[in-house]
Amino acid sequence: MKPELNRNNQSAVQLAKETETFIREVPKAEYHLHFEGAFRWQTIKAVHPQGRSLPEFPPWWRTKISTFRDFEKIFTDYILPTTGTPELIERHMYEVLSDLAVQNVRYVEMSISLHFHSGRGLEIEEILQAVQRGRTAAESDHDITVRIIAGLSRRRSEEKVIDLLQRAISLRSIEGRNIVDGVDLYGDERLGLPEVFVEAFALAKRAGIRLKAHSGEFCGPESILQVMNILNVQNISHGVRAWESSDLIKEIICRGIYLHLCPSSNVCLGISSSIATHPFRALFNAGCQVTLNTDDPLIFNTNLTNEFRLITAFQSFNVNELASICKTAFNNALISNKSLDAVCNNINELAENCHPLALSG
């Protein structure tokens, strides 16, 4: 059954009232989230040059995104014109993080496309200092810990990838804090793995930051093995097609690799036919370390709370399993052991106090 998403960002599913409460209140962590795909539509309308003529809701919510080109065109037409100054980046960052905090997302690895913003004429330093100001304000106002991931696109291999990454990694905030905590490779993986990214990931590894790469979305297991073996990543953005190889699943479990899965994104882009048949449940049952994510919540008309509701409704996850997914996610977080213990205790308490019986009205 294919879930219908309505305009209020809630799926037309009905869960037990206690389960709804648990999903809303449980501390969550998100690992696969693109900053540029999470802007508020109201803000886009407010600052887009054609904002006055834009509809009340994103027009693509009612049409099908059938190709990766369609997906990229949304960014070109609607998102790109609402960036281009440090003030706008800072504003978007604060708003995106505030929207996560409202859902009790307590930890996020936020991926920022270096190419996307530098393409608007900004220097890397201006972009990341604006990101940092938005992050600092949100961390001060909300109970959320934010790690910044520098995103590199496979499509931009001819550009100064090494220079961009080097400058991003070496940048410090005015408080003397490292701004970038990791690197992620994205874009259409059918473009292959140009040599420059091997060099870039070796640089990131030497700098001791987190290594992530998109794979196993448009290509199969061989693409996942490629980034595991050549880029040395421990964190796969997507990886949903690992399900096609039992040998790869064994390898992923053996090496402690994390798969940061995005069910709604996969359904919207045709990687999976429905939430019900998405391999999230199968990979979880097989013993893989899976996390639940939104990828681009504005594009796919979802948020993290909604993703939890969807897998509960369509893949029969119970509260203890949901708690386990949350704890697995926090176990991978770049936070202190003390913070980890506190959040896991909180998750356990909420699960123990939850007795889903009645259906919500």
Ligand SMILES: [Zn+2]
């Ligand atoms: Zn992604």
